[in-house]
Amino acid sequence: MLQYKRVLLKLSGESLMGDQQYGIDSQRLNDYAEQIKEIVVQGVQVGIVIGGGNIFRGLSGASKGFDRVKGDSMGMLATVINSLALNSALEAIDCKSRVLTAIRMEPIGEFYSKQKAVDYLSEGYVTIFSAGTGNPYFTTDTGSSLRGIEIEADVMLKGTRVDGVYTADPEKDPTATKYDKISFDEIYHKDLRVMDLTATTMCKENNLPIVVFDMDTKGNLLKVIKGENIGTLVHV
Numbered sequence: 391m392l393q394y395k396r397v398l399l400k401l402s403g404e405s406l407m408g409d410q411q412y413g414i415d416s417q418r419l420n421d422y423a424e425q426i427k428e429i430v431v432q433g434v435q436v437g438i439v440i441g442g443g444n445i446f447r448g449l450s451g452a453s454k455g456f457d458r459v460k461g462d463s464m465g466m467l468a469t470v471i472n473s474l475a476l477n478s479a480l481e482a483i484d485c486k487s488r489v490l491t492a493i494r495m496e497p498i499g500e501f502y503s504k505q506k507a508v509d510y511l512s513e514g515y516v517t518i519f520s521a522g523t524g525n526p527y528f529t530t531d532t533g534s535s536l537r538g539i540e541i542e543a544d545v546m547l548k549g550t551r552v553d554g555v556y557t558a559d560p561e562k563d564p565t566a567t568k569y570d571k572i573s574f575d576e577i578y579h580k581d582l583r584v585m586d587l588t589a590t591t592m593c594k595e596n597n598l599p600i601v602v603f604d605m606d607t608k609g610n611l612l613k614v615i616k617g618e619n620i621g622t623l624v625h626v
């Protein structure tokens with residue numbers, strides 16, 4: 391029994407590095423593609439947003455003297471590179487997929503529209519939304535909440551390298567403990583930073599629940615789709 395029919399899956403760009411310091415680890419990329427195919431064959435419609443942190447982030451560019459808006463454009467282009475890599479990995483395993491771009495750049499990808507996205511999803515294409523929102527000063531978390539809301543996804547699945555929302559950043563505080571469920575309001579009150587606040591607010595105001603889970607363990611995506619309690623559900 392599947393819990394969700396249409397999902398927006400957010401993948402971390404940083405996780406795509408695997409054990410490398412930079413760029414795309416092909417093993418990690420292929421593992422992600424296999425996990426995605428596993429849910430597509432079950433009939434789940436999958437929209438995807440991938441971050442760009444394995445290549446470039448506007449904020450870190452700005453701290454080194456780059457113009458912020460140009461840096462953000464570079465970050466958005468980084469998400470296009472990751473999206474094309476995932477598209478290619480999916481096609482290599484016979485999982486049909488399309489890349490839409492928030493900034494016009496045919497023939498690299500088709501320019502995004504909600505109608506195009508919903509048509510592709512309904513036809514069973516894994517539809518990858520690249521270049522974030524197309525605007526500087528945003529992140530791919532916000533791009534994910536925006537696209538998730540637009541395509542009327544049942545849930546936003548934040549597949550990352552931690553296995554849920556914790557009382558504090560588990561990569562910095564070893565005493566942090568994990569929530570099975572948490573409300574949006576608690577996320578604000580406790581100032582938990584697993585996702586940026588703009589993205590969290592958009593999900594809250596549009597009733598889009600989030601599941602944060604560890605995407606780097608094979609089989610986890612299917613478990614989440616089946617409703618297994620392996621991550622953290624963020625609810626209204």
Ligand SMILES: Nc1ncnc2c1ncn2[C@@H]1O[C@H](COP(=O)(O)OP(=O)(O)OP(=O)(O)O)[C@@H](O)[C@H]1O
Pocket residue numbers: 401402403404405440441442443444530531549550551552554555556557558559560561562582583584585
């Ligand atoms: N309370 C918290 N609970 C869980 N994770 C947290 C928390 N606070 C901060 N984090 C951090 O959030 C990170 C997950 O965010 P995300 O998946 O967006 O990673 P990212 O590296 O920013 O991705 P991207 O490359 O897409 O920008 C975790 O690696 C974790 O260190």
Ligand SMILES: O=c1ccn([C@@H]2O[C@H](COP(=O)(O)O)[C@@H](O)[C@H]2O)c(=O)[nH]1
Pocket residue numbers: 403440441442443446447448449461462463464465466467468469521522523524525526527528529530531532533
């Ligand atoms: O809507 C958006 C989305 C992203 N950016 C820029 O891209 C990088 C990479 O995205 P992450 O979410 O950090 O992985 C981001 O740091 C921004 O610089 C953007 O400008 N607008």
